[in-house]
Amino acid sequence: MVNRARTIGSKWVKTKVLLLNKELRRFVPETRVYSQSNLLQMLNKHKMVYVKPNNGSCGQGVIRVEKNDKYRYQAGKIAKSFGTFQGLFAALSKAKLNRSYLVQQGIHxxxxxxxxxxxxxxxxxxxxxxxxxxxxxxxxxxxxxxxxxxxxxxxxxxxxxxxxxxxxxxxxxxxxxxxxxxxxxxxxxxxxxxxxxxxxxxxxxxxxxxxxxxxxxxxxxxxxxxxxxxxxxxxxxxxxxxxxxxxxxxxxxx
Ligand SMILES: Nc1ncnc2c1ncn2[C@@H]1O[C@H](COP(=O)(O)OP(=O)(O)O)[C@@H](O)[C@H]1O
Ligand SMILES: [Mg+2]
Structure with a gap:
């Protein structure tokens, strides 16, 4: 079945295919399935991450999240900041589309x-x-x-x-x-x-x-x-x- 697929929608599946290759995996930003604890860990580690719909396209629903002295996110042209991670996470849950998401190391x-x-x-x-x-x-x-x-x-x-x-x-x-x-x-x-x-x-x-x-x-x-x-x-x-x-x-x- 897999062999006859003409397209793959899932970014998670496509990322895992790349990670199978030892030479190519160093070009792949760290990627995880979105969850509260994965977001927190990724923010602590990378300071800037991208949160994106697993099945998205055209940049729709893509959110940039940052941790500096405050927590901040930007979706479209709208940017918001928060004093606590809890505040950020609650707001993100509302801003996100109702779909499964990934959280990926942000590249500057x-x-x-x-x-x-x-x-x-x-x-x-x-x-x-x-x-x-x-x-x-x-x-x-x-x-x-x-x-x-x-x-x-x-x-x-x-x-x-x-x-x-x-x-x-x-x-x-x-x-x-x-x-x-x-x-x-x-x-x-x-x-x-x-x-x-x-x-x-x-x-x-x-x-x-x-x-x-x-x-x-x-x-x-x-x-x-x-x-x-x-x-x-x-x-x-x-x-x-x-x-x-x-x-x-x-x-x-x-
Ligand atoms: N990890 C990242 N670091 C920096 N920019 C990113 C990252 N992921 C996505 N982007 C930006 O968001 C755009 C859309 O993300 P992408 O993963 O290509 O999803 P889509 O299927 O919506 O095109 C990218 O072309 C890039 O400009
Ligand atoms: Mg793209």
Whole structure:
């Protein structure tokens, strides 16, 4: 059954697949099922965490929680702070959607003009049935939001531009190459658990030390985000591969 799955919704399952791989697990932020005690332990350890719906998408329901001199959370553009953990937890129970959640080590993402950004790496099977990284793009968050998703007021931009104030020339292209290769390695690994998959889209956050972190693996990645780039070369390739992989067949039959 598992082998024939076309998509996996559960972020928890997808995280556990990554953790099976010794080389890849160091790129995965610590992740646990959300509960009062897990939230408290994760806040004490990491000071900043992301609380997100296990089956979410488009950044919906994603909450950033911090512990400094106070406890603080932000969901959408709304931020609130609390003197006690109990106060925070009670408010979060109301703010959360009524679904199962995860709590994940928060990554202090790089910024571009004071806005956080992350990256989406697209990896697809080519006509020779080999994995190939076909697209990469940066996504800048709305200035007052804590998620970068395009469908949550994020702005897709060329990764070269966003990395421009952090890396230059050859270093920058080598770095992008390493992200592309990380996407490829993740696809190869996913293949072992899910041989039927032909496309994945990896959300990679980059911290202040330029270490990449895998925030999420998408098993039905949106090809159209690449249409946001002025240069259409990447988009056309991604679309060509998506068609060849039968991405749009099911939608048409409906
Ligand atoms: N652990 C984290 N650290 C920092 N930012 C995160 C973290 N997890 C998620 N985010 C931010 O929230 C966005 C949405 O989270 P993600 O896990 O990709 O869920 P969704 O399915 O809603 O896209 C990410 O693209 C990123 O901008
Ligand atoms: Mg995502």
């Amino acid at each position: 993402l790089l910024t571009h003009q004071k806005r956080i950004f992350d990256t989406r790496i697209m990896v697809q099977k080519n006509t020779h049935k080999k994995w190939e990284t076909t697209g990469y793009i940066g996504r800048v968050a709305h200035p007052r939001k804590i998620v970068t998703n395009f469908h949550n007021s994020g702005k897709p931009l060329p990764l070269e531009l966003l990395l421009g104030s952090h890396l230059k020339n050859q270093q920058k292209s080598d770095y992008i190459q390493s992200l592309r290769h990380l996407g490829y390695r993740i696809a190869k690994h996913y293949q072992k658990s899910y041989p039927g998959f032909k496309e994945i889209g990896v959300d990679i956050g980059i911290d202040k030390h330029l270490k990449p972190w895998v925030l999420e693996v998408n098993t039905a990645p949106d090809p159209f985000i690449f249409n946001q780039l002025k240069n259409k070369k990447m988009f056309f390739k991604v679309l060509r591969y998506a068609r060849a992989n039968g991405r749009f067949l099911r939608a048409k039959r409906k």
